[in-house]
Amino acid sequence: MDKRLVRRQVREALAAVSPEEKTQKSTMLALALLVHPAVRSAKVVALFSPLPDEPQIGEIIELMSRERIVLLPRVEGDVMRFYPFSPEVMSKGSYGILEPMCGEPFAPAEIDVIIVPGVAFTADGLRMGRGKGFYDKYMSQEGFKAHKIGVCYSQQIVQSLPCERHDVPMNELLYK
16 A cells, blocks of 8 residues: 555545544643543653644643643754643744743653654554654664554544555554
8 A cells, every 4th residue: 555545535534524623633632642541641651742643642742731741842954852741831833833932851751651643644654654653763762662653633543554674653542
């Protein structure tokens, strides 16, 4: 199966979902993350600032940061690093995504749980991103041991994905 074809099919499936349904699904996913046992027991959680076609979990970033360290990604050239979330230092960075603009990056080994977006997932945790490999490269770094939770809409679940050696599977998948 061709990755471009999968991306197109998922994009078309998501276009058929109403904004109201996406909002409802995003809210359910955000609540599921807040009560997830791995997240609740984590000291350091890496989240993502959602793009418009991703589950809108941004509302829980500040809420989660009251009880634990929350990290968000910042793209620097062809490398992604995770920095501490601080509402006063967020600014649009690469790809128009809100990114932390201060602080020091956390080492991959310091992250307990990472919440990962994707274009498509299989039920058993294979993930296909947007094609730049930022998350796969990050999760392949020495010392990275975080519990990996993929987050998506049910329309992003596919039967199979073309898999490459460098693709990092999720430990589990949350979708609505």
